[in-house]
Amino acid sequence: LAQEGQFRQRSSSCHCVPTSLSMAVRGLKAVALAACALAVAGKVQLRHSSHKAADSSLHVGSFVTPLESKHQLRVCNAFANSAAMDVFRGAESLTAETPMPYKSCRDFDAPLKSGDKLEFRLGDASSGTFSVADLPNNDAVLLLVIHRHDSVSGAVSFESHVFAALESAQVAVIDTY
Template sequence: MLSFSVLLHGLAGLAAAGSIHQRTSKALTAGSFLKPVEFEHTLRVCNAYPGDEQFHVEMGGDSIMTGSPVAYKECQQMNLTKPLMPGDRLDFRADKVPAASFTVYSLPKYNAVMYVVVHRQGASTDAVSFQSHMFATAKNAQVAVLDTYTGEAKAALLLANSTGQWEGTVLPFGTAFGVPDGTYQIILSDGSAESKIRAPFTAVKGESYIVLRTGLTENSVNKSSTLVCSL
């Protein structure tokens, strides 16, 4: 039996927070009559750390949260009060796990949405680790697939039609790709006919989505077996 969760998160669900987008400008020579080229860099944080830990996120000693801490299987858009820059450090704090930091090493010179995913480093430690993905603006729907599951169980992620009967497309972990508009199912399977976790997925043109395999198996005890979808 599978022991993971799938967190499906799309930009559409955070559209109301569009005013949070920050802009960075390309420097121009003083006195130039040209206007600076502005790029929108939006930061979103996802909590894939199994359990009840909620993460506070700070930058430069100041909170960049829009409200409550980021709960497990939740993504939030950060409230940046200044443009995101290379070298910026995001500090993550929770009640029962060691504090950790994520450094932004580079940013693209185009409009983009950056997802930072905090997850457990391993079954034998409470320490956290990070994965990230940068989405460029595109006309088609985009999907990034990340694996944050802690344990030895193997599984494959599949893209099926809305009925789940056609399973012809494997979604390799650690990849990103375009998806035609339409209604699908995301299926997490260990290869057996019975052991499958399914999530409905609607791809909308111009939107970006992140799919996370998450969960924990520790000492043969499964601590997460829920399928969660958030659009």
């Protein structure tokens, strides 16, 4: 069973960032953007003035490197079973030391990108695969919960949530019953 998903906020009514903080962040983004624009303009002028008069072309080199977001993966095993769950990203076992028993969560420093597949196994049998479709563009803790699809079959389902990089406490309530 494969399921494609994206890490997202669980509820559209969740307002995790206070309005005043949100406005301050927007103001800081505007200041940072203006500073980058001024720095680029200064570099263009500097590069242009160093060229010989005969060379009328302007070559602008990029000195701005894109920031990479840091994502921490938090997996919770809500799949009721006496056997512990193994988690794989491709061929790499994330739980090589110790599989995850039912009712446990674990943090992994496993950089993810769109298209990655996380496979969940009970023993040698694959229980399900979560395909990463989309990731946030900022630092975040990515929560992925595996649980039973229903009480009759052994099929799995996934729930995902993104915890923003805030200093305040955050809680995600996920009903997997």
